[in-house]
Amino acid sequence: MSSKNIIEIEGLHKSYSNHKALDNINLSIGESKIFGLLGPNGAGKTTLIRIINQILEPDQGVIKFAGELLSRKHIHSIGYLPEERGLYKKMKVGEQVLYLAQLKGLSKKDAKHKLSYWFEKLGAETWWNKKVEDLSKGMAQKIQFITTVLHEPKVLILDEPLSGLDPVNSLLIKNEILELKKNNTSIILSTHDMNSVEEICEEVAIINHSKKILQGSINEIKKNYEEKLWTILYSGNQMNFTNAVWGGWELMNHIVLNENIKKAEIKLLNDFTINKFIKGIVDHVEILEINKKTPSINDVFIKATTDE
């Protein structure tokens, strides 16, 4: 855990006329970390993000940005790539990025200077005079990414930044995110793409039904959700396998891979250990491989949001 938090949220409430969007959210986001904000659709993530961006006001609660109460002056320290995003279609790329950069407080000169760096970096040099409507979706996504990071914000809030990108561009953006983190940018990543979360996030929080149900480092969370699950590859008779040990475990899944090789997924109950189990079966079947199964973030997500 980082000793310093860039964003601290305490007791945040937000209601719309017909439902509660956020219910007593407490969250701390570490400096220079990539923080995954997860949750099913409609859980309240976008509302939370919009409140951090000061697009919406909370009904109750406190948000601190680098130790100070969040205020309009922090707008320039945040870069926001919303999920619902786009550009003016009729405007030229160059005019548009300059406009958006100036809205984020950059001078025209600074903006031009920084833009030339980013355009070169993402291979967009030749797009300056193109109209946005002539860009492909992936190209437009890159432009949006550039306008989000151009003013070198301390905090980047990216809502589904990889959606709609092909694998090559997706990797490119992922690497950019990692590089920004290395340069001390704190990143909030809201996504349903659990592989990316596993790959790049250090901490995650899961929001469900407007409440935070989980927060911690990826490893911690996985450990908490570990369920003494093991997968065993063996060769031999299935009856012999299942009847070898009586009690203390449960067969979760069984797959016949081919005539000789079978795969069993077992869950150990109470104090029963894997050693006792092996001792029991070792005379009945031939053990080919034993692995401890750690839950993926996807498993954690599904379990956490469906157990509620």
Added chain:
Amino acid sequence: MSKIGLIISREYLTRVKKKTFILMSFLGPLLIFGFVLLTSYLSQENKEKYEILVVDESHLFDSILRNSDKYHLQWAPNGKDYNEVQEIFKKDDQLDLLVYLPVNLIKTNSMTAKCLYKEIPSTGVQKHLSSIINEAIELYRVNFNNIDISTYKSIKTKINLDVVDIENKENRNIQRKAFVGIALALFIYGFIFLYSVQVMRGVIEEKTNRIVEVIISSVSSFELMMAKIIGVGLVGITQFIIWAIVTMIMSISIFPLLIIDKFDPSLQMNSDELVNNSFKIDPNNEAIQFIINEVQWSYLIVFFILFFLGGYLLYSGLMAAIGAAVDEEADTQQFLLPLTIPMVFAILMASKVIDDPSSSLAFWLSEIPFTSPIIMIVRIAMGIGDSSVEIWEIILSLFLLTITFIGTTWLSGRIYRKGILSYGKKASYSDLFKWLKN
């Protein structure tokens, strides 16, 4: 530049740089002139010549009914009665009109002459016919009473009535001036709609392009809305100024040429003159004199801009809210109707206001902010003073307009900030109300 300034300049520049804006700046005045000329052309040149069959039962008209090339009279054959002549008229394609002058027409004042047609004659033609019949009857009676024709001519007069306000002699013929007011009112109406709809479209564009969320993470939604309204309003004022300049240049250079050609005296038959050599006014000169000398352009233009701005700010705020509430332009209809009704109503009521510019109807319509930009400009055009509109009424109207647009803009801002972030759902009036409350 401040962020709001930045947004205003983007809204302004993207619009004035558009080809359509540049084209409309020069085409607009041309189209209006063209339209005015075309309508006067169409209303005049509908028919070169009329063949008119006359049934004269008294046989007293044949020498005194004025015949001309354009309105060529033929006499119905003797011995045929009115019904038989009608049959002849029906069958003969050459004949356009049948005029029936009953036997007692010339002697009494109670009879009515008839004109039968195949295609309805214009009011100008009807006026000509009744004037030549009146003229003939008068000439007959002049002769019948042994009055000297030159004496009669000297008696026969046609005066102009100058209607003047005793308190302010400048206020002459205010009803005539009202037509300048009507023209300006139509402009205000057109401009308010044109540009407030542009605000609405701009909002819809930002919403459907999904760029709005990025922008309102840099400026507040209210600032964005106001900057857009101001930017588009400046486009409107720019367009108006260009039109004024282009019109001025055209009036000085092109328009007089067209007018003189158009109003060639030979085409301009002044039909209701009883006797041909009476005094003739060149209507063209009179109109130009009137427009240049009697209409007080300086304050009219100032008030035009003030009332345009007031009306525009009032309506464009509401239009921005509508734009924010919908996902596409097709969904705006249900919300637009309540906004268009007061404006159309004002235009329809304008003629009543001209009739009596100091009536209470005129007063209220020019004070209620939803109709005042249109009605007040009509009243102002008729002159400031006791007879039409007093200065305190104008100030009160501007004051009411101002506080109302501040109020509606505030309300619109509340709808706007909720609306722009709600996608994929067709908003209803109850949604708007909910957004207002929250």
